[in-house]
Amino acid sequence: MSGRRASLAVVAVGVLTATALSIVVTSDGLPAAAAATTTFTPSADTYVDNSATGTNYGASGQLGVDDSPVKRLFLRFTVSGVPGSVTAAKLRLHTDDVSGAQSPSGGTFKAVSDTTWSETGVTWNNQPAIDGPTLGSLGAVSRNAWYEVDVTSYVTGNGTFGFGVTSSSTDGADFDSRETGSATAPQLVLTTGATTTTSAPAGDPVLVGAGDISNSGSGDSATAALLDNIPGTVFTTGDNVYDSGTTTEFNNYYNPTWGRHKARTRPSPGNHDYNTSGATGYYGYFGTQAGPSGQGYYSYDLGNWHIVSLNSNISTAAGSAQETWLRNDLAANTKPCTAAYWHHPLFTSGANHAPSTSTRPLFQALYDHNADVVLWGHNHQYERFAPQNPSGALDTTRGIRTFVAGMGGASHYSFGTIRPNSEVRNSDTYGVLKLTLHANSFDWQFVPEAGKSFTDSGTTACH
Template structure:
């Protein structure tokens, strides 16, 4: 593995211009120009409830409800796909809240959005309003897990609300599906995303309920896992399911709970955690090259924290 990354710095960011189209029939995103590689953007824990005292007609306050500011980073940004990482609409994911808060902000890129469902969406029975809002883009409403391809990459959305889908452990329907999906798509590069992180230094911490996901992804040589749930940004070194640094086959995990709702403070320093920030809203942008990737955390306007680097696929 050839690792190339820069330490987090505070500076102004200039983003290159790319253009992509979503091929909805084939479930594959292809670059509009062969010379360009697709860029995706991700964050979770996004839109405040319209009843929140911090909502402020959708504009938020100094410390909370920054969904409009983060959405400005992904609108007209020439992205292939946008990945909301769960807890997309607070507090209970109702249809009216989606229309009032999420839709005028992140909903502006709904046509290229492939979401992962969070626990707050299931506060409405069966997350029915979430599935109604996103439609087929969110997968089968009885499952909430699905996969697709972007360029040379295979992308997997999982449902970490285990009790809603028959479990997440070894032998569960979802885990068996994951094994079969990975076997059917032996891509050089694989990215998976779901809401609750396996590893986290944040308020909610690490959760071993997702060990089976990690075991399967690690065995298949996956590169990246994206999560939300803890309202902060954290990047881990490539590691094994047992949290051992593994530069050759390890999975690099990003927690990107920076979509706008509010921030949580870190409560620990988990092994292999390389970068942490708990006071900046923003999105993680990933450029997916055929055999490698680059990452860049892009902060909302007026903020300077960033984190960027690159790595090769296994």
Template sequence: MRLPNRVLSAGLVGVLTLTTLVAADITAAAATATFTPTADTYVADNAPTSNFGTAGAVGVDASEVNRTFLKFTVSGVSGTVTSAKLRLHTDTVAGSESDSGGTWKLMSNTGWSETGVTWNNQPAIDGATLGSIGAVAVNTWYEIDVTSQITGNGTFSIGGTSTSTNGADFDSRETGATAPQLVVSTDVQSGDPVWIGAGDIADSGSQDTNTANLVSGIAGTVWTTGDNVYPNGTASEFNTYYNPTWGAFKNRTRPVPGNHDYNTSGYYGYYGYFGAAAGTAGQGYYSYDLGNWHIVALNSEISTTASSAQATWLTSDLAGTTKPCIAAYWHKPRFTSGSTHGNNTAIGPLVQILYNNHADVVVTGHNHQYERFNLLNPSGAVDTTGGIRHFVVGTGGAGLYPFGTIQPGSQVRNNNSFGALKFTLHANSYDWNFLPAAGSSFTDSGTTNCH
């Protein structure tokens, strides 16, 4: 029982910190925040009714048994967590070293109090294993990669145990500079709008649940590229398949319809479910602004000829915007390497209008796969000066499709991952980031300036 004997000395040299320390380190494309515990303590089996909440150290040991409890509140994080690390610093005192730094797990109980926990009333260490720390020396930082478990804002309880009878002792939050840390990095500079989504989403399968869970954790405006629900776009299908998954963020979703949404006469299921967020019922095209961006939602399921009402509206809409960056989205892709559905040449007149107005991004679906093209002119030739970058993001949940002949200008393809494509809309550029849903692994990212 070494640890309690040193509580006093450690407590004396420590700096008492009562508030959460948040250090934001913002770089051009990423943000990192360091969180210290809002509570930390340990329990000892040989002092079953004692509380050590204000001690300057915590520890893990198998004999006498010491267990450590840490609580972090992650807040203010926006965007996707690209890295999260639990960092612990060993005491400077001889004897804090060990052949094991313990095993650290998440806990379901986040309601415990730093000054209330004892051996006898300790919360269960019952969650996912974050990792283990091997042998530790005195006065040294150790870290565990917890990216897979710390995915956004929230309160996290973490418990530490050890099977080594030679216990390890770490500085507690009361020490200040060497307090435990949760270092959370995100891929986004706070402030710029996030625009995320996918197409070809909800059917009787379970993959749309995985993509919905992914999108749920990311703040921002959600787009869809159609085929929101299968097979016929009825009100019943929207309630049965779409609403329990992607319906969780319906209040920030701006959809477009696909051919399956349009399989029911009158399309009442689609327009009835989304209401005003889908534009005028029966038209389905509309626009909105996000930051420095003008966003145009188009409808590939109605006439898209140069003389169509939609083309006239698009010309007028684009003439009316002063935003420096323009994105557009619809269902059936103008360019695709998918073998199931080919290039939708019928939408060519709208692509020409977008190109004439210096649009930057086009996002579609229909082929159930991910594909990123280079900057293309309306004929599909690479045009790095005035071209539009086209994406196909049919990865929302419906079964994935094979590829056929790979089209000129196609840069990246994948058909084994479900997920969503996230855009960060900067003042004069955009980042794209394909995020895989649970059970998928493919990623793709990049940045391009607006015209």
């Protein structure tokens, strides 16, 4: 078995290690405006072996890298809560304290763009491509020692980062995995500078909301209370009321909660809104806020952004009135960034509703016009996907980042098999998704209901 002793405790292990003299602690307890180091352990680490192509070693205490048999090592880190810019990033690995752990080569380290592989599912047969730039390599390594690779060019801030390690030496190296405990687990040590305390320019527009919202329960009250403290335009991704989309339900459930923000709300309809024929309850309640009555699709601009609200309860086929309108609308758009939202998700891991492939023509039109983000509901949960093309393949060039934001108040659903490129999921917290629309990028933030702690945040540049 693998060793557990660390001979060189070079860096104190902890969530946060201060190296500067002064730390400014903000209200959420994170240091700001001062250089500091933050140490992360992997969210997943494992290796694959071409002599056992169907075997997974995710729970093992060892990470092997070798050329005979070929062993490749994969690491993934989730970096969050880093306050400033990253001035230095070091990936540190500890060699196992067993005979044979030493090697003439500690391996070549590269970035891996696929960050959604499963620690207990990845095998030689289904391993992610090691497709990123070379970050560095290690020469000879001995047993029971720390080694580090400079990855500053790759890890520049908050986000999810994957690494792949290969070796051309037939005498491979063995490192300790995260399963060995914090004293020997791999580390990503980030030094953050004091340079980015500049907050985002005030006044950038905010688009905030959720779907699957109002019924006789209390979830809608909890999320409406969040809106009370978040200015900006409110979106909804459908199923504004349950179960039948009647005027009575809008008046009794939606109006006392999310209805407080009706004047700044730009909704979209869901299947429950259409449980009333023609969604007359929905169109009657929202009036012109919902676009042309009975049509359910419309667009508007916010700052540098073009925003499109669509209707997945009517035809979304290529050549349909809605898809034709969408292509014309996008062709006429002059804003550099585009967001869209509707109810039925094209990409979801939810156990209750399968991906709505009939909406693909809408997504295709948005992709063809370089749209940046799409929001959905329908499955009562939160899920964030990496940027994908209309077929659901990872596309870091033109892909559209998508969210299922069905956590507006209706009781949660569970997840089924987790789909490729799904990055973050939650099924126990009501909340709203807040997008801050910068001139050429957007920040996303999951804002949880009072008393809950789940959150998710990040930034994506416009195409």
